[in-house]
Amino acid sequence: MSTNDATVTPLRPKRPCPECGRPSARETYPFCSTRCKELDLNRWLKGVYVLPGVDNDADTEEKAPEPPRD
Template sequence: MGNDSDTRVEPLRKPRKCPECGRPSTRENYPFCSDRCRQIDLSRWLTGSYAIPVAEDESKPGGEEQ
């Protein structure tokens, strides 16, 4: 083909801050900066550290409307 030094490859996504440490993300580990930060996040999901809060309405027994 041609000289690859003239070719610029645009990233598929713009770098974002890593949700774990704040460094710029990498293409291989997006949205994280490294495999270490990706594994830390996965571990938190698997151990239940991340949870979606649930608000239950105590006025309705069994959570059903009557």
């Protein structure tokens, strides 16, 4: 049974690599190479991909409960 590459459906569509923009590779999806995959992992480990948070101290000072009135 012979298979033609044109009739085989890829498991994932090729997308641009998030690091360099080249087409992604099956082995390192969604990246194009091991190098780009490791660059992204390094950024995660260094904390580059951090979402800014809200300062909780400022919220608690503004919303302090009022004392009950007699």
